[in-house]
Amino acid sequence: MKSLITALFVVSALGSLSAQTTAWQPSPGHTQVPIWPGAVPDARSVPRPETAATETKDLVAGKPWVYVSNVSQPTITVYAPKGMNTRAAVVVFPGGGYEILAMDLEGTEACDWLTSKGITCVLLKYRVPAPRSDPNWGAYPESPMALEDAQRAVGLVRFHAAEWHIDPHRIGVLGFSAGGHLVAAMSVHFQQRLYPDVDAADKESCRPDFAVAIYPGHLAIDSSFGLNPDIRTHITDETPPTFLLQNEDDHVDRVEDSLSYYAALKKAGVPVEMHLYPQGGHAFGLRRTKLPVTAWPQLVETWLGSIGMILD
Numbered sequence: 001m002k003s004l005i006t007a008l009f010v011v012s013a014l015g016s017l018s019a020q021t022t023a024w025q026p027s028p029g030h031t032q033v034p035i036w037p038g039a040v041p042d043a044r045s046v047p048r049p050e051t052a053a054t055e056t057k058d059l060v061a062g063k064p065w066v067y068v069s070n071v072s073q074p075t076i077t078v079y080a081p082k083g084m085n086t087r088a089a090v091v092v093f094p095g096g097g098y099e100i101l102a103m104d105l106e107g108t109e110a111c112d113w114l115t116s117k118g119i120t121c122v123l124l125k126y127r128v129p130a131p132r133s134d135p136n137w138g139a140y141p142e143s144p145m146a147l148e149d150a151q152r153a154v155g156l157v158r159f160h161a162a163e164w165h166i167d168p169h170r171i172g173v174l175g176f177s178a179g180g181h182l183v184a185a186m187s188v189h190f191q192q193r194l195y196p197d198v199d200a201a202d203k204e205s206c207r208p209d210f211a212v213a214i215y216p217g218h219l220a221i222d223s224s225f226g227l228n229p230d231i232r233t234h235i236t237d238e239t240p241p242t243f244l245l246q247n248e249d250d251h252v253d254r255v256e257d258s259l260s261y262y263a264a265l266k267k268a269g270v271p272v273e274m275h276l277y278p279q280g281g282h283a284f285g286l287r288r289t290k291l292p293v294t295a296w297p298q299l300v301e302t303w304l305g306s307i308g309m310i311l312d
Contacts, residue, residue, distance in 0.1 A: 024052040024068040024103055024125065032075035032125065035152045041195040042145055046072040046129045052103070061287035061294075065105040067096060072129045074149040076156065078164060079111040079121040086310045087167040089120040090212075091153050095177025095283070097217070098128055098139055098146060105285040106176040113286055113297050119310065120166055124153045126182070139178065139218045140185055141230055144194045150186050151193050151206040159201035170309050172210035172240070174300075177253055177283060180216025184261060187211045187242065188234035210309055212243045212300055213261070215282055217253030220260045227260040235264050241271040241307050245296050247280035273303055 026032055048070050056064045076091075092114075094106040101107065103125070111121035126149040130137045140147040154171060161168040175183040190207035197203065219228050242265055246258040258274060265272040280293035288294045304310045 022052075023050045024066070024101075026077045026123075027108065030077050030079060032077040035074050035076055035124075035149060035156060037198060040073065040127075041148055043072070044129050044145070046070050060105055060284060061289050063287065065285075066103050067100040068103050068125065068128075069100045070129055071101065071125055071127050074127050074152075075125045076153050077123045077125075079108075079115050079123065080164075081118045081120055082115045084118040085120075085165055086118040086170075087165060088118075088170040088172070088304070088309050089122060089157055089161075089164070089166040090114050090172050090174050091122045091124055091150070091157060091208075093124055093126065093150065093173065093175030093179030093182045095175065095179040095215075095217075096128060097132070098137060098143070098178045099130075099132060101125060101128055102176070102283070102285070105283070105287070106179065109286045110174060117301060117310070120164060122153065122157050124149060126150060126153075139181055140189070140194075146182055147185050147189060148194045150182050151190070152195075152198075152202070154186065154206040154208060155193075155201045155204045158204040158206075168204075170209055172212065172309065173208040174212040174214070175216070176214045176285065177217050180213035180253070180257075181218035183208075183211045183213040183242075184216060184219060184231050187239050188231055188236075207238070208240045210242070210304070210307060211240050213245075213258070214296065215246050215250055215253050216244070216257050216261070218257070220254060220256035223254070223256055225256050225260045225263070227264050231261065232264050235268045235270065237269050239265065239268060239270045242273075243300055243303050244272065244274040245276075245293070245299070247277045247282070247293055249279055250282045252282040271307065275299055 052068045094101040114121040127145040244258045262274045277293040280291045
């Protein structure tokens with residue numbers, strides 16, 4: 001299975017798009033809302049408008065997937081639980097190497113799973129405005145934009161907790177690949193926002209109550225299990241309980257990413273659960289195949305019960 005980033009290059013080279021639209025839109029009955037009421041902090045010029053496209057050749061579990069690029073106006077889309085409400089909520093960060101966002105594979109499909117379990121899902125379309133060749137590309141601290149959007153989103157969810165029937169002490173984050181890195185960044189950078197307060201939502205804590213990182217990237221600095229110092233030096237005993245999952249044959253975001261983060265969390269006394277599998281590659285999302293790793297949502301459900309975030 002190719003990575004999401006490799007797939008992006010394949011799309012560019014082969015033109016394997018079945019459809020393109022000028023911007024991503026959620027399914028009927030859901031509305032995406034801008035997270036910034038005015039000017040976006042650290043705004044960067046974007047050479048092209050936001051575009052949603054469908055990859056039809058590099059399939060995942062035999063199915064196409066949708067990605068969005070050139071995101072300069074971040075939004076959240078709230079998906080309410082179906083039936084029972086556990087009052088827990090999860091802010092979801094799709095992956096895509098900080099270049100694109102895999103909006104269904106690692107976004108809306110995660111929300112379908114969470115809402116079926118009585119959990120409110122808040123899908124964040126964070127800024128990915130620049131290609132890897134652009135000096136503004138990348139993860140915090142090289143580029144603060146995605147982390148600013150994530151901090152703002154968690155604060156908004158906590159601010160609207162009563163309105164959205166959420167327990168403000170049971171708000172977590174879940175991310176895939178680059179979104180998994182964003183989960184780790186949110187887990188250690190919550191004491192102070194990267195931007196000046198905009199409104200009352202920014203007075204709320206942006207600390208996640210729990211964190212789930214699925215095949216995270218950008219964490220290990222090399223194959224010797226050294227952890228990215230921007231993450232390592234900020235881990236404390238206030239870092240939220242964390243769930244990690246990765247495959248040993250992941251050649252995009254290596255297994256060292258999860259292992260190095262796991263070791264640092266254990267050293268700091270942070271509750272952490274990690275699952276490693278020999279096969280499964282990268283960028284499989286929640287799509288079930290014969291590979292055991294694709295049953296991971298059940299592991300997360302059990303873990304959430306064990307830490308008191310949802311009922312068993």
